[in-house]
Amino acid sequence: MxxxxxxxxxxxxxxxxxxxxxxxxxxxxxxxxxxxxxxxxxxxxxxxxxxxxxxxxxxxxxxxxxxxxxxxxxxxxxxxxxxxxxxxxxxxxxxxxxxxxxxxxxxxxxxxxxxxxxxxxxxxxxxxxxxxxxxxxxxxxxxxxxxxxxxxxxxxxxxxxxxxxxSLRELTARFLSWETAAAVEQEVALDTASMALVPRILDGESRADVAEEALELAGRIMGRLADAPPVSGTRPADLRDDGLLEHEEAAMLILGLQDRTTRDRAAEWMEGAEAGPALRLWRALARRCVGPYREHAAAPLTLAGWVAWSTGDELEAREALAMALGADPDYLFARLLHQACNEGLDPESIRRCLRAERTGRAPAETEQATGLEAPLGSVAPTPDPRLPGAGTATRRRRRTRPAGNGAGRPSRRGPGTAGVRRRRPADEASPAGEGPVRAAEGTSRRPRARREANRHGLGEDT
Known part of the structure; x- marks a missing residue:
């Protein structure tokens, strides 16, 4: 030139x-x-x-x-x-x-x-x-x-x-929070879920149950997204995904991902047949972080950036991670991923760590099947059986752990899955468009809930 x-x-x-x-x-x-x-x-x-x-x-x-x-x-x-x-x-x-x-x-x-x-x-x-x-x-x-x-x-x-x-606007619109009438309904669902989930996350015996329920629900929704017929265009595709996600389901997942253990395990859906539905789910959840819950978008945005980077889309990864830092500048996981992506590092080193973490839970599950106690974090995120590769790790009941250890027993039933009427947002809704970090801090707008989260050691992990 x-x-x-x-x-x-x-x-x-x-x-x-x-x-x-x-x-x-x-x-x-x-x-x-x-x-x-x-x-x-x-x-x-x-x-x-x-x-x-x-x-x-x-x-x-x-x-x-x-x-x-x-x-x-x-x-x-x-x-x-x-x-x-x-x-x-x-x-x-x-x-x-x-x-x-x-x-x-x-x-x-x-x-x-x-x-x-x-x-x-x-x-x-x-x-x-x-x-x-x-x-x-x-x-x-x-x-x-x-x-x-x-x-x-x-x-x-x-x-x-x-x-x-x-354009850049079209790219970032896939992650922007709703600003339509549907956002009001989503905020109500987030308020309701916050009152029910924050006490459970702060309780040592039920915190692991919330993690299991969130991961099981995410797996089912990923299967739902994988089965959806394809459409052309990013906006129609995002509107289709929005219509497949209930307000109550989105609220459960947004709040559940504020726990760093849940988020880190969700990051294991990073490659193969799981990556596509996972990326679509994280985009949809970022769009559902409305009103006073915009800061909560840091978790799904970081997961979206990680999956995009892991699958070779550095452009979307950088924008999603930058938006995650815009939602929460202190979000350590987003900061480290953003720096690594910008410096041209190979994401394979992170993938190896997550694969090892996931496969390391399999021997623990086998021990539990024989009545032996399992180490911490021994249940892998289990996607919907309809996803290729799903069902490779079978969940087992575990003993309840003390507060903050990330273990527990899986729930038999996820919240927000019964008697919920599917609601599709209005067409004007925007489809757009390196370490554990934040746990339950910020899962409620109430300052008292934030203080309780910090007091129980659920804040930033450096």
Missing amino acids: RTPAELADALPYLLGYRPEDSIVLVALHDRERRGRFGGRARIGIPAQAGDWPSVSEQLAQGLVRGSERRGARPESMVAYLCQEPGSGESAREVMERLRPLAQLLRRACGRLDVPVIEALCISDGRFWSYTCPGQGCCPPEGEAMGLPGTSVLAAAATYAGIQVRG
Whole structure:
């Protein structure tokens, strides 16, 4: 690529989606005087101009240091500012308004001895170069972007199997909380389930029962999702999944996943035939974290990010994990996974640990069948029998453990499964779209419940 037009056309292929309201930095490396793309960093454009200097510094330092950790310091940068015009605003006015931000980015990179060789503003289908010397080489109204998919780069990307998956808004919408009438009903179900489940989670003898009920329910719903007929399009697919999940079922799972042991065992549904239904379930649960329960979305969002990363979809993984940190910045599991994914680590090391944890419970179950006591955490999550590979580990009754040990006896019956009428949310509902962490903390809006959770040792595990 030799021109600003080619660089502007390249951006969606560099990220895998069309960024919106975004600052993007792309590292360039010189190999025999032929530049090659390196790492990329994206962040939303802060609404307040006073935040621009710190964001510019953080973005530049983060990309340079990340590249250095990979053993290749960038030699130059390309900067992009992408934002659509507001009400009554023209694309050129957007470009002029963001010009100080482009200068801040150039200075921040320059202080790191990594010059910005091109800075582009993309707005309303047109682009401008902030590095243009202003001698009539660029029209004041900007240049029109080419039709998507018609450039040489688009052909090369298609040949290489690189796909552009729509806009960033369309990608993140799959995880956003409902904001329709159905959200009110889901909040009521969460309130009701919270009053019933929080005391049981805080009780040492019944905490393990709640975990077993949640995992059994999740397995049944995964089977239900696996049996659903396929539909085309992400929004219709998400609406179909929403209709297969009851409000009471979602409330049980959202609250149950606040327990770190339950969440860690649910993370074992990460590959093979289990991964697809699990990812769909975690997306649907994230959409059900409505109202004051939005912070609870950290658990299903982290699980969704983990499954996406485990199955090779790094783009969805990064966005889901970033949204999990947005819901709860202190969620350790999301922080560690997000860092590992961004640094290009292989998820197989985590998969090996989870496989070992899952298979390690099988000998314990065999011992229990002969009347011997099993070690902690000896029951694997059991998906619906209709899923391929399900039923490989048989649940056995275990002895009740003291509080916080993660063991117990499986419930014979999960809550919210009898006499519940299936309710499909309105079509306007958004389908969108490294260690144990939070347990029962935050399972109730009541400060007293949070204090009780902390007092019983169910908070952050570092």
